[in-house]
Amino acid sequence: MLAPSAWAIAPSEINSARIEAAEQNPGDWLTYHGGYKSYHYSGLDQINASNVKNLEVAWIHMPGRSTRGLQSMPLVADGVLYYSGSYSRVYALDGATGKMIWSHFPVLDEELVAMQTHSPYNRGVALGDGKVFVGTVDGHLIALDLKTGKEVWNTQLVDSKKLTVGFTGAPLVVKDTVIIGSQGGEWTSRGPLFGVDIKTGKKKWEFFTVAGTEEAKATWGSDSWRTGGGGAWMPGTYDPETNTVWWGTANPAPLYDWSGADWKNSGPRPGTNLYTTSVIALDPDTGKLKFYHQELPHDAWDFDSAVGEFVMIDRDGRKLVVHPNKGGFVFVYDRADGKVQNVWRIAKNINFVKDIDPKTGELIGRRDLSLGKASEPLCPAIAGGVSWNSGAYSPKTGLWYKLAQEWCMDVDVIKTTPITEPMAQLNIGANFKLVPPPDGAARGHLDARDPVTGAKKWEVNFDEPPLASVLATAGNLVFVPDSRGVLRAYNAETGQELWSHFNGVGHNGGIISYSAGDKQYIAVPAGWGGMVADEFPALFGEPFTSMPKDAGALVVFTLKQ
């Protein structure tokens, strides 16, 4: 069934009210996470478990120059699909045919693009106030006219030339503010998040994820807040009931330090390093911090909290939010104050801590590294027990479909050797190599779990961890775009594979469902690349050794006529 348009305002108007009503308007996909509840769920059921075998390619769009992978999450409003490609290029396409309506190629500072570690991929855009918003790797936030693609405003938010960071993640529209966070926890920035006026492009506020308050500054010994890293590179979400933006923050810099157990007093960044590797709650109107929870105090492993979605669950009168951490644990919070309600593990191979207290969130049995080679591999590896991609929650089944990764790494914490002057100072602080975990081959798995308790209903294993996001639908389906390039559909209740299609190159982005005309579509970007994908050839060999990292296409499916 395709739901009729249900919003009370003009269809062409996209605002917070319409995003808030996402569940009533399943034909759209208005934000990165599919709506403020971050479900990555489509209420459309024209495509379902009975007929998914009849899915076929409807159209393909090839953006070209997909350097380091096509990693975008498409958005759809009123039958028009908007998505971004590498170099922050934005496309508006007819959702039914794929025909180009407009494209926008920003003029980038190529010198800066070349020096970015995370460039030049882009993970998505935001919609609102008749505009499309995109961040660029050279530190700009650009607003494009929704109808024409012409620039309405272009605001430089980060001095990328100095700080070597910019934007790769999608912005988030909250009322009259566009919010975006910068990437690059490895760099010597302070990870700012920005609130920008939706009409004028003028910066309204800036929040530093490193030492963003005086209380936080005191948690950085030896003035290390100056170069503390941080970042907020993936989009968070918004809770309209409390007027609170939830956002995850990245790791501190350097990633690995040599302080060992004495991390509160010694090493390059003594202290807990607030607000890195944290979940922060901000007032969207002022950028003021409301509350926070630091998931990993003094993150010594690069398991930042910038990854993943914020799943808003109402259960037994409790209003909760579920958020995964790269370390392989899932945190459940009270939406009112950020107090920990539960912590459960989704990755099986974890040894950076013995455990995390499910009542308090306190780390138990930390494994802090000292100078030299670690006695046994660190688990999970730097690529995480979960990665940045999003899972999907189905209100129909009550299950959260989430990918996890099983791999470890040999790690050698090193003196930071300057290689040349005047350029080079290492800021990772370690050499490392990904290796299989103790319980078998490196791999990934899709779990269907209760998001609050972590109780598992079913699991599907993958020879290589999928690196794209997951989609659940009212058609009792779960779609997983895998790393080899196969898009797979599973029965949401049982995990039985029902359909698959080879898209030719690994998936490394999002997946959505939408409607245009009277049809339901599934849209998935195919295109391989990025920091985690770069580790695949050494671990898994072919097809990843020869998989191109500059080719991508948006592939859109619908049912056979």
Added chain:
Amino acid sequence: MRQSVFVGLLILLGATGASARSLEAIRTRGALTLCAHPNALPFASKRDVDPGFQVEIARELAKQLKVALEQHWVVNSFQYRRADCDIIMDAIANPAALAEVGLRMSRPYQRSGVALAVRADSGAASLADLRPGQRVGVQVGSIASMTLSKRGIQTSPFVFEDEIMDALAKNEIDAAAVTPAAIGWFNQVHPDAHVRRIPAFEDDPDLNWNVAVGMLSPDEKLRQGLDAALEALLADGTLARIYAHYNVELRSPK
């Protein structure tokens, strides 16, 4: 001066893509290609006048090889191969470290490392004279940072050497652990804010090093050609003159 922080992960990923360029190929092209920072005086810059000692020395090396000098501007060492350059200057003469980024080295031609600078009005004559609570500006993630921290000396990290020197001049820190070149250049461009270099790390092998020309996949003839060119420029005083122009002392490699 802008000094970029190097991301080690990119070292680990390795540099790929360019093919070796022999001396013969360079002579056929008619140009030796230098990779240098566009905004890092006194080392290198895009400026036409006083472009930095790296650029000036590279010009003289090219002359010795009887070719022109072509310049590519890079900020991080992972860009060397992407930029398809033949040489970089001021490579630390440690073959193992250079091999990590796919470089070979010429004969060393200069002695460098980390030095300690204090304001002219400071009473400190050595590292030991710093009092508890006094802070030393360091480059973030540097060996100097680690060394001082382990000695219990309070450090304050900065990204760029010029920021450290500015903080020293403004009394925000009490000493600066920087390259000798940064101290010399600061005094040259800030004659009213003179800083002093004092002994600090002279016996520490981690903080003193020879520098050489870093070469990407050279043939033996190119390496020999550059060695001979450096010999000639040392012998006729060209290197000393270039360094002196930037208030930097030429010191013999050890």
